Amino acid sequence: MGVAENGGLIEVLTSHKGNTFTIIVTSPEGETCMVAAGEDWQALIRQVTPKT
Helix, strand or coil, X not given: CEEXXXXXXXXXXXXXXXXXXXXXXXXXXXCEEEEEEEECCCCCCCCCCCCC
């Protein structure tokens, strides 16, 4: 999840098996809207490089 510039909360939801996804946005006023849904979600492993 993350916060948009306008204060909206953006959430990406995936199924337990990870093959489907839904993206929803909740406005600061509390209204929620589904903006996308689909199949074949692929989670990526984030690699962090330490600073030297």
